[in-house]
Amino acid sequence: QALNRENQRLHIFLTGERRMGKTSTLNHLSTLLSTRYLPIILDLQSPDMLSSTAAFLSKVANAIYTTMDARGARIRRLEHTTLQEASRENEAACYHLFNEWLKDVETILKRNDQTLLIAFDEFEKLEVAGRERYLSLALLLNWIRSVIQNHAHLTLLFSGVRTLTDVNPDWPGYFVNVKTLKVTLLAPEDARTLITQPVPDFRGEDIFGEGVVDEIIQVSGCHPFLVQAICDELIEALNFERRKRATHEDVATAVENVLQSWSAYFQDLWARTSAQQQVCLKALKCLGHASVSQVVQQCALDEQKVQQTLQELQWRDLVLVENDCYRIAIPVFASWLSV
Incomplete structure (x- = not known):
């Protein structure tokens, strides 16, 4: 909604606890945004994504090429081997080569009145890559700041659990033009919809009585993942016992099963x-x-x-x-x- 209603170019930092729905939001960008946006999702957890500057820029370039090609825009590929060759001079040479290639991309975007939205999921992994010296973090952060300030047809979106200051107190200076949006607990009415109609034609009211729905909302605290986990346990129990309607006692059993089945989630939260x-x-x-x-x-x-x-x-x-x-x-x- 923020991207669709903003008249000016907007860059976003999406933050929130794990299993709140950040990655799910990213995966649905193509249906949520207007057609002028070309969304690209890059998972920074992938080990090869941040193995070097050449690898990082190659992944970005390949995603841009694939996305634009699917929309009928013909651009030349920027091969990994070309970036790798440039890196033998120094890492900054990789960025020079990439930016020169990007000029041609932006010419087409401007002509078609389109914007590339590049989303980096699990952005905290950048700090790990820099600490392990897989790439120059200073160069990467400066490149990100340059894109934010100078490239009219590129929008960047960063997603992660930790805030910028939590990752590194020096990072906010690179992201001064980035708007923070927090993914949080559902509103009770949204949690109710998720329970009773997670997909079209699902007759949740027939499976979960009004009191049962209220109890799921209460025990889950409107946490989207826990709402779904409890409902999954309830449906599984009903199918196993060949029953059609859940009771209050079923909710208590479902919660016990969630605590056991998803213990790793709670342990990670605590850690x-x-x-x-x-x-x-x-x-x-x-x-x-x-x-x-x-x-x-x-x-x-x-x-x-x-x-x-x-x-x-x-x-x-x-x-x-x-x-x-x-x-x-x-x-x-x-x-x-x-x-």
Whole structure:
């Protein structure tokens, strides 16, 4: 929606916890955006994507060529071997070669009034590649900043779990013209739609009674992945037992099965939680709803540290604040803390 309604060129940083729907959003860009956008999705988790500057630019060039060719635009290929040859001089020579090739691409984009949207998923992997010296991170970040500032028919989108400052305090300076959009928990009405009509013609109201739908919304905390995981467990149980309608007892069983089947998800969530965040989460697990002063008393941290930590947890959608009281946002996650 942000890209479709903006009159000016917009670059986006998409952030949010894992399994919130960031990658799913990227995969649906072609149907969500107007036809003037040519979306390209590049997964930076792929080991060969960031193995060298030549490899990175080759992957980008190949994706551009494939996407534009599918739209009937004829451009020449930029071969990996050509970039590799340039890299023997130095890494900066690769960018010079790529940018010269890109001029021809942009000429066609301008003529057709089109914009290439290049989305980099799992952007944090850039920092790993730089740390391991697979490529020059300084050159790559400067190239990204140059594209953002100077290329009218290219839009960049970055997607990741961590914020720019979390990855590296120096990074925000390269992304000053990038708008941050947070992928967060669903609104209750959207969670209800996901439960009752995940696909057209699915008769969810006949399978999940009103009370059951409300209970799924409550225990999942409107987390999109957990909503779907609980519903999958319910459907599987109904099919196995040859029943047509789920009950409240079925939801409780489904939650227990999710805790077991998706234990790696919860373990990863916990592993990416700092020591102070873990202390505050445990305190909220014991207290249920609590003010800052009550959390301070429970976990023996100073008030300033508790306030800062609760704000971090709120940003991560692990904690909600209501009437100056905090609670764990996702009851299923609170249940996992008890396991």
